[in-house]
Amino acid sequence: MRNPGWPFLVLLCLIAGVPQGDASAAEGQPPAGPNNLQAVDYAALPAGGALVKVVFTQPLKVQPGLLVSHHPGNSISFDFPNTVSEAGRQPIEVAQRGLRSIQVVQSGTRTRLILNLDRPLIFETTLRGSELLITLRRPISGAARDAPRWPDGASPDVPRHGLREVEFQRGDSGEGRIVVEVSDAAVAVEVRRQGNTLIVDFLDARVAPQLVRRLDLQDFGTPILKIDTYPLGSHARLQVELAGAGEMSVYQFNRRLVLAPLP
Numbered sequence: 001m002r003n004p005g006w007p008f009l010v011l012l013c014l015i016a017g018v019p020q021g022d023a024s025a026a027e028g029q030p031p032a033g034p035n036n037l038q039a040v041d042y043a044a045l046p047a048g049g050a051l052v053k054v055v056f057t058q059p060l061k062v063q064p065g066l067l068v069s070h071h072p073g074n075s076i077s078f079d080f081p082n083t084v085s086e087a088g089r090q091p092i093e094v095a096q097r098g099l100r101s102i103q104v105v106q107s108g109t110r111t112r113l114i115l116n117l118d119r120p121l122i123f124e125t126t127l128r129g130s131e132l133l134i135t136l137r138r139p140i141s142g143a144a145r146d147a148p149r150w151p152d153g154a155s156p157d158v159p160r161h162g163l164r165e166v167e168f169q170r171g172d173s174g175e176g177r178i179v180v181e182v183s184d185a186a187v188a189v190e191v192r193r194q195g196n197t198l199i200v201d202f203l204d205a206r207v208a209p210q211l212v213r214r215l216d217l218q219d220f221g222t223p224i225l226k227i228d229t230y231p232l233g234s235h236a237r238l239q240v241e242l243a244g245a246g247e248m249s250v251y252q253f254n255r256r257l258v259l260a261p262l263p
Helices: none
Strands: 035-044 050-056 065-071 074-080 083-085 092-096 099-107 110-117 122-128 131-137 161-170 176-182 188-194 197-203 205-207 213-216 224-232 235-242 248-253 256-261
Touching (some): 050 099, 074 131, 161 224, 176 224, 188 248
Parallel strands (some): 035 083
Antiparallel strands (some): 050 131, 176 256, 197 235, 248 256
8 A cells, every 4th residue: 555755854863972081091991881772661742742762771872873764654763783672572552643663673782763653753852861762743734745846936935955966776687776865864755656656855955956857767677767856846856757556665864865666
């Protein structure tokens, strides 16, 4: 079943480095052991959102990796290196406020926290000592759908984000994928499918003039036939024409958004 796209907003909290002690005192000391993810809890917020609290034994030393799945299905994943899990029973079934379930998966000394959503949600993270707080909220409305395709004048609001590159890549097995580099990870992304066309809207984002173009890719022999990139009011749109009804996955890792065929 195809899943209509909604906007995502990724707001990353910059995690300050841990102060270092006297180098001479550190000499001869054994390396620090892995951090422990002790518990995960959640609570409903009054405005219709949800709060997820992740508790560690030690403050986080590095910013967790972030992976957002936009299509098909919606999920937000945080990767914690040098961390083991003591979170107990999995998954945690929530089924409210757009948050379907919470899952913690450990592989060696790496642990991933997965928030499975029944609809895309805006979220932001806050670090408070040894706790990571993740606030989930309803997405902003899809204003990009109602804006004119080619505006007569400049938008009164200057977009805060931007597209820096749109690149098509062809694999050795004839598969194609699209990689979009954005200005920052806090770009709201809305994805939806209309027949054989996949539409990706980057809300509150500008398109560099050299990226406003059509890429005709029919000679490459992949399911991706054409890519149109253009401004849409104060937003940016990527419109991808596909050969047939094959599904595409759309996921974002930090500042790189990837569109690739599902295996």
